[in-house]
Ligand SMILES: Cc1cc2nc3c(=O)[nH]c(=O)nc-3n(C[C@H](O)[C@H](O)[C@H](O)COP(=O)(O)OP(=O)(O)OC[C@H]3O[C@@H](n4cnc5c(N)ncnc54)[C@H](O)[C@@H]3O)c2cc1C
Ligand SMILES: Cc1cc2nc3c(=O)[nH]c(=O)nc-3n(C[C@H](O)[C@H](O)[C@H](O)COP(=O)(O)OP(=O)(O)OC[C@H]3O[C@@H](n4cnc5c(N)ncnc54)[C@H](O)[C@@H]3O)c2cc1C
Ligand code: SF4
Ligand code: SF4
């Protein structure tokens with residue numbers, strides 16, 4: 001008799017909402033061994049595993065799940081690391097419901113395997129064991145590679161090329177490595193100790209890391225190319241957009257980058273033990289509906305806000321944030337003001353924000369992107385009080401590198417132009433990938449781009465000297 | 466880590482700070498700034514560059530002790546180390562042969578205007594320098610400006626050296642000194658830069674000021690340093706820090722600079738001693 005199919009997704013234990021809004025500890029606690037094996041036991045180990053098609057780096061999902069079923073976690077983590085250098089990170093922050101889990105055969109009945117949670121389980125198991133196995137490394141081949149930026153894209157290239165025998169150096173502008181994983185995504189979603197561990201791992205492969213090193217300022221790419229054989233640019237999309245509405249320079253108006261950087265990188269939530277101060281506003285409005293907006297609204301609650309609003313111009317269905325995170329935000333008490341567009345900010349004599357003027361929206365016909373575009377409803381203007389606004393409507397790449405690198409082709413939004421399959425740019429010996437090419441995207445897509453670029457760099461450079 | 470070569474008070478509350486950072490020194494241009502962190506829990510503090518030595522690989526700044534972070538910097542000793550010294554940041558000051566240029570320095574800006582004056586002189590300008598302070602004992606580096614300038618003019622609030630008063634007397638002073646500047650460059654505290662810009666607004670003289678808003682990264686990533694220039698929002702760290710002061714919205718700028726005043730006072734009271742509250 002065929003085994004009964006189990007459609008019930010095993011939930012991961014979480015801190016209770018009323019508890020967790022008072023701390024910065026991780027919200028999701030992770031599977032116990034028992035839960036992980038139950039969840040892994042539901043996998044059908046499909047011959048033609050659809051789930052793999054949904055993973056941008058093509059992890060062999062049934063194979064690593066099988067290892068969990070067998071209780072051989074060491075083999076499982078090894079399988080994962082064949083294709084993914086950062087499983088502890090991806091297991092936590094990948095938008096799985098749009099990727100691997102979307103394609104899982106069991107998803108048709110709402111029971112797709114919790115692939116991300118299982119991935120995280122293995123990575124955490126390895127971390128708890130305190131011993132990481134280093135894969136086989138090729139002998140040094142005498143070639144030097146420079147990487148700009150230590151986000152997921154840069155770390156992936158560093159990892160792959162170090163294993164192939166290149167001498168790799170990463171140049172990072174900030175005083176900590178990790179990119180958005182360090183300065184953007186909050187501690188309660190991605191503990192910084194995990195990011196640090198991944199960075200240390202890459203360093204253990206012999207990768208050199210220079211912090212506080214702003215390529216384009218401290219030294220140009222052309223000067224770096226005199227010393228290195230190839231350069232990979234993984235500088236991310238760090239330039240914050242504002243709404244361009246009146247009043248955006250009032251005190252109390254932040255870009256999400258400023259707000260999150262103060263909190264995560266500068267540890268403002270621990271002021272005055274750390275010197276960088278953070279305001280503790282009572283009523284906060286976050287503009288936008290993506291992961292960045294959710295992270296900002298939830299951070300504000302943890303810093304003591306009575307009210308934290310997400311002001312989003314479309315409806316719940318269009319929310320670009322990960323479903324799990326929007327749900328977490330709602331549980332914690334974030335208020336969602338859908339179909340609302342801020343049009344003007346007002347302030348007091350000392351320049352402090354006091355009120356937001358908004359207009360209600362309705363959804364019209366689907367636009368070119370297939371999403372229904374919001375249209376203002378005449379006469380529906382209203383005001384809401386707020387002592388802080390966090391603008392989280394998007395980022396584009398920083399112009400520092402294109403400005404200082406003649407001949408490097410740049411697209412309309414300041415993104416570096418690079419071939420999707422190889423990461424090759426318009427300049428010889430310069431590759432690029434991740435958010436700096438695509439604009440703000442995801443951790444795993446940045447890693448995928450890094451992987452393809454590393455392959456192309458190896459194919460082009462190896463034996464060329 | 467970056468080694469501290471020198472940190473000494475040159476006049477009350479102003480410190481000369483020399484740090485070994487060869488790659489930064491190698492790329493510096495007049496008008497640039499650096500970001501330093503005094504220790505692992507410290508803020509990122511922007512400081513203008515006042516001089517450098519490419520052979521020795523060192524960078525000099527002059528800083529004023531105002532709050533908790535600059536107090537930490539003031540406690541550093543030669544031979545010690547700091548974790549962050551990033552730069553050079555910002556666009557360089559525009560250097561050309563403009564004809565006659567008047568450089569004005571006050572406070573830490575006496576230091577940061579020095580490399581600008583030097584580069585302008587090399588570019589062939591006729592240079593005048595005005596140094597302003599509350600009192601004569603707060604002036605420094607006069608000797609370094611003398612070989613560059615036609616005249617080094619001093620203004621002190623109490624009249625202990627040079628003209629008595631402050632930069633509000635600028636039109637009168639340049640008339641008396643017969644200076645016809647094609648361009649004025651001011652480095653120093655916000656009020657000085659604002660004052661001069663207000664005065665020159667009617668005089669149709671381009672007046673470049675070196676803006677000093679609150680910053681975090683200094684690379685265009687956070688937007689905290691934004692200000693309005695001729696009605697447009699600019700990021701001081703990447704679009705500046707030099708702007709024509711006549712176009713700056715000074716009221717907004719001063720308001721934004723005061724954002725953390727209540728918080729900044731707190732760490733100064735960290736000693737826990739009752740008499741400090
Ligand atoms: C708040 C927030 C939440 C997010 N949540 C999620 C999520 O849940 N799931 C998900 O998949 N994605 C999420 N993302 C998106 C994801 O983090 C990014 O797509 C990903 O980090 C991009 O990786 P990257 O390597 O291209 O760039 P980044 O991570 O941006 O790293 C770029 C690095 O380059 C450095 N750099 C820039 N310029 C220079 C220079 N000139 N010289 C030297 N170094 C330089 C930067 O300081 C930075 O460290 C989130 C993003 C944010 C901001
Ligand atoms: C591009 C740039 C270049 C700079 N160059 C220099 C420099 O070369 N030397 C230097 O001493 N400073 C310079 N500054 C200012 C310096 O960064 C600040 O003084 C410093 O960050 C103060 O840190 P703090 O923690 O000691 O004081 P905080 O605790 O942050 O400030 C204490 C109080 O003093 C006020 N305050 C702080 N700085 C100033 C100031 N400069 N003028 C008036 N009021 C102020 C604050 O508003 C606050 O009320 C520069 C700033 C920028 C943005
Ligand atoms: S890396 Fe992301 S998309 Fe790929 S299997 Fe893991 S969670 Fe899914
Ligand atoms: S599609 Fe789902 S059930 Fe099939 S192998 Fe992948 S995870 Fe397992």
Ligand code: FES
Pocket residue numbers: 679680681682683684685686687688689690691700701702703
């Ligand atoms: S200091 Fe962050 S953008 Fe200028």
